[in-house]
Amino acid sequence: MERILFGDNQFFGVNHMSEEKARAQSVRFKDTQAIMEVLDIAYEEGIKVFMCTTHERIAEVCDHVRANPEKYADFQFYPCMPYAHKYANAVTEYGMIEALKRFLPEQGKLGAMLKGGMSLAKKDVEGLAQLLIDAEMKMFHGLRTPVIFLQNVVTDLLLGLGFDDAFKYFADYVKEKYDAEPGFITMNLPRLLDVLDKAGVDNPIVCSNINKIAFRMCGGKELYEKTIATRRFRPIAMSVLASGAISPREALEYVCGQKQIESIVFGASSRGNIRQTAQLIRDLDRIS
Amino acid sequence: MTESRTTARVRLAMVGLGKMGLSHLAMFRPHPDVELVAVCDTVGYVLDTLEKYTGVKPYTDYNKLLEQEQLDAVVIATPSKTHGAMVRAALDRNQHVFCEKPFSLDPAEGLELAELAERKGLVTQVGYHYRFVGAFEEVKRLVDANAIGKLHHARIEAYGPVVLRPKPATWRTSKSEGGGCLYDYACHGLDLLNHLVGPPSNVRGAVLNKIFSSDVEDEVYASMYYGNGMSAQLAANWSDESYRKMSTKVTLWGTEGRIYADRQEVQVFLRGDAKPELGLVEGWNARYTTELTDEVWFYLRGEEYSAQVDHFVKHVQLRDPNTRCSFRDAVQADVVVGMTLRDAQRADASDDGAPARAAQPAAEGGSWWKRVRGS
Incomplete structure (x- = not known):
């Protein structure tokens, strides 16, 4: 995995500190061109991975990268699926089955599953999950996606409900079909690792909030630090700046000081911030 | 967070497995002080899937669930019009109740249920998560x-x-x-x-x-x-x-x-x-x-959802009916909803486009409000 990953929250109006700021960002990035400009800056600064939600607008980013293979020779995507609001809103709007139908490219398949006595619950959840993964991955066709993540809303929903085997299904399918490493995003790192161990997902890539103020680190800072230091998994730190609640140097010193953390994902919109953050990480890595 | 484990775990059933129900289930189930006894829904495929993959005990009949299981509390996340009867059945069996919002489409019925729960000293809470x-x-x-x-x-x-x-x-x-x-x-x-x-x-x-x-x-x-x-x-x-x-x-x-x-x-x-x-x-x-924002023991979709679950569980353990959003609080919301509905109907009834009422609003049902406020 690359050490520095570029995130996408800033492009889609996600900001944990301010709705106003989030909206201003939505306006700024309404054209995919504006997103590409920032991605280009990050790429120029040596950040080769774009860790992104399978938001429908990412499809346009994919098109652009596909159309310019030379320019983006080293560019990689780490897709994070699904873009959950799309599903949540659809479930509210259409009900569960109808919503599923809408997201599946091969309606026939689901129809057959539902009809032929092989009801949803017969419950071929594994088969259904595969259809949904394929639907989400469609936009990345022909692009490099060496790591594919399950978004935290889904990871943590499955974790909460106790669908422990689902993690193994996801991991196996992503490896087999996309030749990619499975990754899991969670807000409940220690608990998820317990379940992944039990489910037989070995040495998993897990991305979670890791920041000095313990923002959204369920189980607490101490347990996180101990977990990172002692357990067998490949940690990625996100929300390291806690949406700006911590100064960049202090924030990155905390993360870079934990040697087991393999990668750091961050989002930024200006060349100055991108360069500063990437430089800080590289400097801190050199020192220690 | 749960600081004391000396109290017994809360034996709880989850009723209604739509979007909110699944979300609640995913937070109640991992709570360290909850023993999830069963889930109940009329939709077979959700129940079957949960049973098959998570091993939870399924019921399609709410009354059977109440009859057959020894429960401390139920969590009701069914469509709003069913709340009244389901809540009453649980209260009649002295069970604590967490109910999704809106609590009751009929404020008079809601108030009766709030008063019934209060007489019995039961813990009640409604899912107005913004309070958290x-x-x-x-x-x-x-x-x-x-x-x-x-x-x-x-x-x-x-x-x-x-x-x-x-x-x-x-x-x-x-x-x-x-x-x-x-x-x-x-x-x-x-x-x-x-x-x-x-x-x-x-x-x-x-x-x-x-x-x-x-x-x-x-x-x-x-x-x-x-x-x-x-x-x-x-x-x-x-x-x-x-x-x-x-x-x-x-x-x-x-x-x-x-x-x-x-x-x-x-x-x-x-x-x-x-x-x-x-x-x-x-x-x-x-x-x-x-x-x-305070840290929560499990995060799914916003700390407030986890916090309200923890709040309810703690109050049930302590038998403390003073939750941050009791049935009575929720009835007050239902009453304001009712007032809004009636006012809109009055406006609809006027065909010249102008609201059919005096310019100065008159006071509305003083004694009723006294009862709703519990004062």
Whole structure:
């Protein structure tokens, strides 16, 4: 995995500190061109991975990268699926089955599953999950996606409900079909690792909030630090700046000081911030 | 967080496995002080899937569930019109109840249930999760401490993308089943207002307007009067996709300043001197969710959802009926919803487009309010 990953929250109006700021960002990035400009800056600064939600607008980013293979020779995507609001809103709007139908490219398949006595619950959840993964991955066709993540809303929903085997299904399918490493995003790192161990997902890539103020680190800072230091998994730190609640140097010193953390994902919109953050990480890595 | 494990785990069943039900299930189940006994729903495929993959015990018949299992509490997340009978059945068996909002489509029935639970000393809670949002809790703290002096106006707004085009019917789009923006977005806003400034004595100028739905309103506007120079306005629109998800914000004006808050931040403008005891300087103050939010034991979709679950579990363990959002609190929201509905109907009945009522709102049912407030 690359050490520095570029995130996408800033492009889609996600900001944990301010709705106003989030909206201003939505306006700024309404054209995919504006997103590409920032991605280009990050790429120029040596950040080769774009860790992104399978938001429908990412499809346009994919098109652009596909159309310019030379320019983006080293560019990689780490897709994070699904873009959950799309599903949540659809479930509210259409009900569960109808919503599923809408997201599946091969309606026939689901129809057959539902009809032929092989009801949803017969419950071929594994088969259904595969259809949904394929639907989400469609936009990345022909692009490099060496790591594919399950978004935290889904990871943590499955974790909460106790669908422990689902993690193994996801991991196996992503490896087999996309030749990619499975990754899991969670807000409940220690608990998820317990379940992944039990489910037989070995040495998993897990991305979670890791920041000095313990923002959204369920189980607490101490347990996180101990977990990172002692357990067998490949940690990625996100929300390291806690949406700006911590100064960049202090924030990155905390993360870079934990040697087991393999990668750091961050989002930024200006060349100055991108360069500063990437430089800080590289400097801190050199020192220690 | 649960500091004491000396109390027995709460034996609990989850009823209704729609979107909210699954979300609650995913938070109650991993709670260290909860023993999830069973789940109940009429939809077979959700039940079957859960049973097959998570091993939970399924019921399709709510009464059978109550008969066959020894429960301390039930969590009800079924369509609103079914709440009344289900809640009563649980209370009759002396079980504590967490119920999704809106609590009851019939405030009189809701009040009866609240009173029944109170007589029995049972713990009740309704899922108005905004009461557990750190930023809004901070507003409550500031309001209770008179941070901006005497309040004279409040504005509550809720926008988001639920109904964005004409669409097939579900219970959420059926008026008689408690669908519509009023029972969904608006009633969150009304409850939050009740929580912050108390319930109004009048609702006027209510607008319930359809944008895309055929049976229910997609936007709600209303003015609330409190009888002491204080007023409030509500605006709710669930057909606004310029918001990524439901977004609720509140603004309060007082003689000594203004407070604005949404899920992410609280901004206070203080007109007079600093109030160091409240951590406020003169002029602008800002506090953010990162500092206002307490850690939760399990995170799914916002700390407030986890916090309300933990709050209920703790109160059940302690047999403490004073939850932050009891049935009685929720009935107060239902009553304001009813007032809004009646006012909108009055306006509808007038065919010249002007509201058929006196310019000055008259006081509405004083003794009824006394009973609802429990005073």
